[in-house]
Amino acid sequence: MLAEGLGTGALLAIVVGSGIMGERLAQGNAAIALLANAGATGAGLFALITLLGPISGAHFNPLVSALMWRRGELSLRELLAYVCVQIAGALLGVWLAHAMFDMPLLQVSAKARTGAGQWLSEIVASAGLLSVILLGLRARAQALPALVGSYIFAAYWFTASTSFANPAVTMARALTDTFAGIRPMHAAGFIIAQCAGLILVLAASAGLRGTNDPIQSSTSVSGNVP
Amino acid sequence: MLAEGLGTGALLAIVVGSGIMGERLAQGNAAIALLANAGATGAGLFALITLLGPISGAHFNPLVSALMWRRGELSLRELLAYVCVQIAGALLGVWLAHAMFDMPLLQVSAKARTGAGQWLSEIVASAGLLSVILLGLRARAQALPALVGSYIFAAYWFTASTSFANPAVTMARALTDTFAGIRPMHAAGFIIAQCAGLILVLAASAGLRGTNDPIQSSTSVSGNVP
Amino acid sequence: MLAEGLGTGALLAIVVGSGIMGERLAQGNAAIALLANAGATGAGLFALITLLGPISGAHFNPLVSALMWRRGELSLRELLAYVCVQIAGALLGVWLAHAMFDMPLLQVSAKARTGAGQWLSEIVASAGLLSVILLGLRARAQALPALVGSYIFAAYWFTASTSFANPAVTMARALTDTFAGIRPMHAAGFIIAQCAGLILVLAASAGLRGTNDPIQSSTSVSGNVP
Amino acid sequence: MLAEGLGTGALLAIVVGSGIMGERLAQGNAAIALLANAGATGAGLFALITLLGPISGAHFNPLVSALMWRRGELSLRELLAYVCVQIAGALLGVWLAHAMFDMPLLQVSAKARTGAGQWLSEIVASAGLLSVILLGLRARAQALPALVGSYIFAAYWFTASTSFANPAVTMARALTDTFAGIRPMHAAGFIIAQCAGLILVLAASAGLRGTNDPIQSSTSVSGNVP
Numbered sequence: 001m002l003a004e005g006l007g008t009g010a011l012l013a014i015v016v017g018s019g020i021m022g023e024r025l026a027q028g029n030a031a032i033a034l035l036a037n038a039g040a041t042g043a044g045l046f047a048l049i050t051l052l053g054p055i056s057g058a059h060f061n062p063l064v065s066a067l068m069w070r071r072g073e074l075s076l077r078e079l080l081a082y083v084c085v086q087i088a089g090a091l092l093g094v095w096l097a098h099a100m101f102d103m104p105l106l107q108v109s110a111k112a113r114t115g116a117g118q119w120l121s122e123i124v125a126s127a128g129l130l131s132v133i134l135l136g137l138r139a140r141a142q143a144l145p146a147l148v149g150s151y152i153f154a155a156y157w158f159t160a161s162t163s164f165a166n167p168a169v170t171m172a173r174a175l176t177d178t179f180a181g182i183r184p185m186h187a188a189g190f191i192i193a194q195c196a197g198l199i200l201v202l203a204a205s206a207g208l209r210g211t212n213d214p215i216q217s218s219t220s221v222s223g224n225v226p
Numbered sequence: 227m228l229a230e231g232l233g234t235g236a237l238l239a240i241v242v243g244s245g246i247m248g249e250r251l252a253q254g255n256a257a258i259a260l261l262a263n264a265g266a267t268g269a270g271l272f273a274l275i276t277l278l279g280p281i282s283g284a285h286f287n288p289l290v291s292a293l294m295w296r297r298g299e300l301s302l303r304e305l306l307a308y309v310c311v312q313i314a315g316a317l318l319g320v321w322l323a324h325a326m327f328d329m330p331l332l333q334v335s336a337k338a339r340t341g342a343g344q345w346l347s348e349i350v351a352s353a354g355l356l357s358v359i360l361l362g363l364r365a366r367a368q369a370l371p372a373l374v375g376s377y378i379f380a381a382y383w384f385t386a387s388t389s390f391a392n393p394a395v396t397m398a399r400a401l402t403d404t405f406a407g408i409r410p411m412h413a414a415g416f417i418i419a420q421c422a423g424l425i426l427v428l429a430a431s432a433g434l435r436g437t438n439d440p441i442q443s444s445t446s447v448s449g450n451v452p
Numbered sequence: 453m454l455a456e457g458l459g460t461g462a463l464l465a466i467v468v469g470s471g472i473m474g475e476r477l478a479q480g481n482a483a484i485a486l487l488a489n490a491g492a493t494g495a496g497l498f499a500l501i502t503l504l505g506p507i508s509g510a511h512f513n514p515l516v517s518a519l520m521w522r523r524g525e526l527s528l529r530e531l532l533a534y535v536c537v538q539i540a541g542a543l544l545g546v547w548l549a550h551a552m553f554d555m556p557l558l559q560v561s562a563k564a565r566t567g568a569g570q571w572l573s574e575i576v577a578s579a580g581l582l583s584v585i586l587l588g589l590r591a592r593a594q595a596l597p598a599l600v601g602s603y604i605f606a607a608y609w610f611t612a613s614t615s616f617a618n619p620a621v622t623m624a625r626a627l628t629d630t631f632a633g634i635r636p637m638h639a640a641g642f643i644i645a646q647c648a649g650l651i652l653v654l655a656a657s658a659g660l661r662g663t664n665d666p667i668q669s670s671t672s673v674s675g676n677v678p
Numbered sequence: 679m680l681a682e683g684l685g686t687g688a689l690l691a692i693v694v695g696s697g698i699m700g701e702r703l704a705q706g707n708a709a710i711a712l713l714a715n716a717g718a719t720g721a722g723l724f725a726l727i728t729l730l731g732p733i734s735g736a737h738f739n740p741l742v743s744a745l746m747w748r749r750g751e752l753s754l755r756e757l758l759a760y761v762c763v764q765i766a767g768a769l770l771g772v773w774l775a776h777a778m779f780d781m782p783l784l785q786v787s788a789k790a791r792t793g794a795g796q797w798l799s800e801i802v803a804s805a806g807l808l809s810v811i812l813l814g815l816r817a818r819a820q821a822l823p824a825l826v827g828s829y830i831f832a833a834y835w836f837t838a839s840t841s842f843a844n845p846a847v848t849m850a851r852a853l854t855d856t857f858a859g860i861r862p863m864h865a866a867g868f869i870i871a872q873c874a875g876l877i878l879v880l881a882a883s884a885g886l887r888g889t890n891d892p893i894q895s896s897t898s899v900s901g902n903v904p
Contacts, residue, residue: 010580017610025483031251031258032483035265039487040609042269043494043602050595051587100576100612102569117328124326128236135277143276149602150269150375157266158243160326257703257710261717268721343780350778354688361729369728376721376827383718384695386778462806469836477709484709491713492835495720495828502821503813552802552838554795601828 003056004082005089007048011060012093012172013100014044019179020101033179034156042153049145058145061166062086063198067130070202083168090172098176109174109181113161118186119193121159126197128155129165134205167191229282230308231315233274237286238319238398239326240270245405246327259405260382268379275371284371287392288312289424293356296428309394316398324402335400335407339387344412345419347385352423354381355391360431393417455508456534457541459500463512464545464624465552466496471631472553485631486608494605501597513618514538515650519582522654535620542624550628561626561633565613570638571645573611578649580607581617586657619643681734682760683767685726689738690771690850691778692722697857698779711857712834720831727823736823739844740764741876745808748880761846768850776854787852787859791839796864797871799837804875806833807843812883845869 018040022033052058057073059065062083069079095105132151136144155163164170164182170191174184182190244266248259278284283299285291288309295305321331358377362370381389390396390408396417400410408416470492474485504510509525511517517534520526526534547557584603588596607615616622616634622643626636634642696718700711730736735751737743740761747757773783810829814822833841842848842860848869852862860868 013576014606014610017612018606021486021609021612022483025481025486027481027483029251029253029255029258029481029483031248031253031255031262032481032487034247034251035258035262036483036487036490036609038262038265039490040606044606044610047584047599047602047606050599051584051591054591096576097610100569100573100610102567102612115328117326121326124239124322132273132277139277139280147273147276150273154240154244154266154270154273157247157262158240158270158323158326160243160247160328255703255705255707255710257700257705257707257714260699260703261710261714264714264717341780343778347778350691350774358725358729365729365732373725373728376725380692380696380718380722380725383699383714384692384722384775384778386695386699386780465802466832466836469838470832473712473835473838474709477707477712479707479709481707481709484707484713488709488713488716488835491716492832496832496836499810499825499828499832502825503810503817506817548802549836552795552799552836554793554838 001056001081001085003052004059005085005092007052007056007058008060008086008089008168009093009096010048011041011044012090012169013096015041015169016094016097016173016176016178016180017100020097020103023179034162037179038153038156038162041156042149044149045152046145046149049148053145060086060168061129062168063126063130063166063194064133066198067133067201086168087171090168091175094172094176103178107175107177107181109177109183111177111181111183112186113182114186114189118161119189121161122164122190122193123197123200125155125159125161125163125165126194127200128197129163130198130201134201161190164190165194165197167194170194227282227307227311229278230285231311231318233278233282233284234286234312234315234394235319235322236274237267237270238316238395239322241267241395242320242323242399242402242404242406243326246323246329249405260388263405264379264382267382268375270375271378272371272375275374279371286312286315286394287355288394289352289356289392289420290359292424293359293427312394313397316394317401320398320402329404333401333403333407335403335409337403337407337409338412339408340412340415344387345415347387348390348416348419349423349426351381351385351387351389351391352420353426354423355389356424356427360427387416390416391420391423393420396420453508453533453537455504456511457537457544459504459508459510460512460538460541460620461545461548462500463493463496464542464621465549467493467621468546468549468625468628468630468632469552472549472555475631486614489631490605490608493608494601496601497604498597498601501600505597512538512541512620513581514620515578515582515618515646516585518650519585519653538620539623542620543627546624546628555630559627559629559633561629561635563629563633563635564638565634566638566641570613571641573613574616574642574645575649575652577607577611577613577615577617578646579652580649581615582650582653586653613642616642617646617649619646622646679734679759679763681730682737683763683770685730685734685736686738686764686767686846687771687774688726689719689722690768690847691774693719693847694772694775694851694854694856694858695778698775698781701857712840715857716831716834716840719834720827722827723830724823724827727826731823738764738767738846739807740846741804741808741844741872742811744876745811745879764846765849768846769853772850772854781856785853785855785859787855787861789855789859789861790864791860792864792867796839797867799839800842800868800871801875801878803833803837803839803841803843804872805878806875807841808876808879812879839868842868843872843875845872848872 018037022036026033049058059082065074065079065082068074098105129151132147136147170187173180173182174187244263248262252259275284285308291300291305291308294300324331355377358373362373396413399406399408400413470489474488478485501510511534514535517526517531521531550557581603584599588599622639625632625634626639696715700714704711727736737760743752743757743760746752776783810825814825848865851858851860852865
């Protein structure tokens with residue numbers, strides 16, 4: 001539980017911190033800032049999932065925890081605890097990033113991220129992330145940290161929303177008025193789209209049931225992610 | 227089959243989407259846009275081939291399917307089905323990218339890509355990709371996803387055509403008027419060059435037959451790519 | 453011992469040399485220089501730790517050696533010898549970088565790096581690095597070179613101080629008036645913050661003792677890092 | 679032998695081709711061009727060494743072949759044949775790059791690369807490369823492709839000469855008047871420095887003999903690189 005909170009906090013510190021650094025140094029060239037932001041996030045995820053996977057499963061994401069609950073690996077009570085810890089950790093991570101860069105801790109983002117394209121992007125990004133996890137557990141569980149890191153690096157670039165794909169991350173990023181921020185009013189749309197991505201993956205898995213069902217597979221995450 | 231279509235679609239969404247994002251953010255500096263485009267494509271290929279290799283072989287490319295047909299791993303009927311699914315998936319991937327970036331779905335590229343250097347580049351890029359796959363199956367099949375991802379990252383840069391190396395991808399990229407596009411009139415030349423690359427590899431393999439023949443090797447892709 | 457000195461020297465030559473090259477070529481865009489600097493450092497650390505881990509443990513860092521002393525893997529005498537060799541190697545590495553770039557060997561940095569945010573950054577960066585090592589030894593010791601390289605790449609970006617996280621490196625970087633430098637007056641603050649990060653990790657480990665204690669774990673670094 | 683020639687040719691096509699592409703797109707920002715150049719070279723080396731290591735040892739470099747001759751893995755006759763094939767392959771690779779970019783095949787570089795710092799850089803780069811290979815064979819031969827690729831990526835940045843570290847490559851790069859070129863008059867100095875790096879590594883190995891001698895180790899490259 002501590003691992004899940006610390007890991008989500010570290011993830012947010014990486015996402016927000018590298019965004020601030022990129023924006024400060026890139027002289028207005030957002031492509032260079034996003035390259036640094038995506039590279040740092042991908043490398044950080046690889047490290048965090050490798051290190052904390054054997055302890056908590058390294059979800060860092062309510063969508064992933066919900067998927068694991070559906071697979072029967074978490075009880076409903078554990079799911080709720082995971083989600084609370086993820087949100088709390090995410091907030092602390094954002095404040096840590098602000099403190100490191102000598103900024104006011106409490107901020108509210110003014111960055112607009114809304115519209116059909118953004119929402120579609122979040123559905124795609126979330127469904128993609130969950131598919132990577134489900135297929136990765138089947139194909140090569142040991143490679144999961146590298147797979148998630150690579151996927152997120154790519155998804156920062158191929159989606160219009162830079163792939164939040166995580167409700168806890170979205171809430172926390174509403175509270176930073178920097179490169180990685182999102183206006184709180186717009187966060188709701190992102191979170192609804194992310195849940196739609198989760199439902200899509202659950203429905204697709206149910207549809208494929210019978211032939212080969214990745215959802216109810218007996219492969220346990222905690223036992224395999226290492 | 228579904229995996230092959232979904233995978234090719236995801237590949238195109240990555241290629242076209244990251245091209246659009248790169249172009250929008252890079253303020254006219256095409257080198258930064260291509261760096262992001264190549265990085266996202268390489269990382270995405272690593273993930274897609276790792277995940278879908280055990281299911282469909284993860285060809286995503288009519289040239290690769292044709293090679294596997296010549297190796298006796300696909301029947302002619304399966305080859306045709308693979309190619310149809312790849313083309314359909316590629317188109318859907320391009321439209322998905324357009325939708326995510328709030329652009330009109332149907333576009334026709336105006337980007338000129340033609341001339342002897344471009345065609346030679348496509349011959350080299352295609353022959354290189356197929357050689358990587360043939361030699362990779364022999365040398366270290368488990369590393370194939372990383373090998374293809376690394377090769378394509380490099381090939382985006384060392385060929386003058388940014389290495390399409392894939393007829394299904396070429397057709398689909400004719401229908402996007404963005405960073406990754408190619409004028410439909412010019413797509414034909416690319417596809418002919420790509421087929422020439424395939425023939426070159428088949429001829430070289432036949433020439434080497436006797437000593438050690440990677441083409442008729444009994445190593446099965448579907449069994450080894452994982 | 454020789455390996456530890458050579459490795460720390462090589463690390464400094466990489467950090468300082470790639471900083472000089474980045475600054476010379478990047479035309480004032482510090483984000484591009486830092487991208488190159490972080491990429492070269494991460495790749496170099498992956499290689500150095502893989503190669504020298506089986507010989508000396510590949511600490512290259514007094515904080516890591518102190519941690520290993522606390523784990524009982526180094527005697528106090530060995531710890532002192534390691535630290536001396538690391539500092540000497542670091543200085544030689546900086547001078548080698550200066551020589552390669554035709555600069556005066558002896559320089560004193562004028563680059564200001566001070567303030568609460570910078571110090572907090574160094575506490576976070578150091579505690580993070582030591583946590584990566586402790587958890588990495590438990591989770592997947594073979595991946596330690598890739599984990600440390602990835603972590604440092606990310607930490608260059610998500611901390612405000614670009615993550616020195618190493619007293620020997622900090623001392624040596626005070627003697628280069630280039631991209632990677634730090635004013636000697638300000639180095640002391642960095643080193644104090646780094647030691648605070650070490651104490652934090654030792655305290656947290658002691659707090660967790662009983663359930664599972666990574667500090668006193670019998671896993672030997674020299675035996676596992678390879 | 680064919681593998682050695684093809685591999686060296688492919689390496690040069692990657693180095694020179696990605697240099698041309700980088701320079702064309704980067705609008706005069708040499709740091710971005712070098713980032714692409716170094717990334718493509720590192721990724722390409724990873725792929726080439728993985729694929730061709732089991733066939734020819736994947737030297738692509740007279741210094742490496744000379745080292746293997748000293749280790750008793752090549753006869754003098756084989757050494758000479760390797761070197762000839764490497765030089766021929768390197769030239770063909772440069773011409774292939776020129777052809778792909780619609781440039782005249784025969785060019786002579788006008789790019790000045792000379793002076794003490796450049797020569798010291800080449801000594802360091804060459805000694806470093808050979809040390810990576812010798813230590814990598816001992817520590818983790820399977821990781822050699824990733825180690826060499828990572829090292830070269832870093833060495834492009836931390837040496838003032840961008841790390842040629844290869845006499846065959848140096849000769850070939852004298853014949854391209856592009857980003858990667860070197861004035862023929864200056865190539866001689868580079869090659870002398872590279873040989874000095876080889877002698878340094880051989881002398882250091884001889885000095886360490888008795889305790890543990892990586893040079894005469896019975897580990898065979900061809901058997902371990904895969």
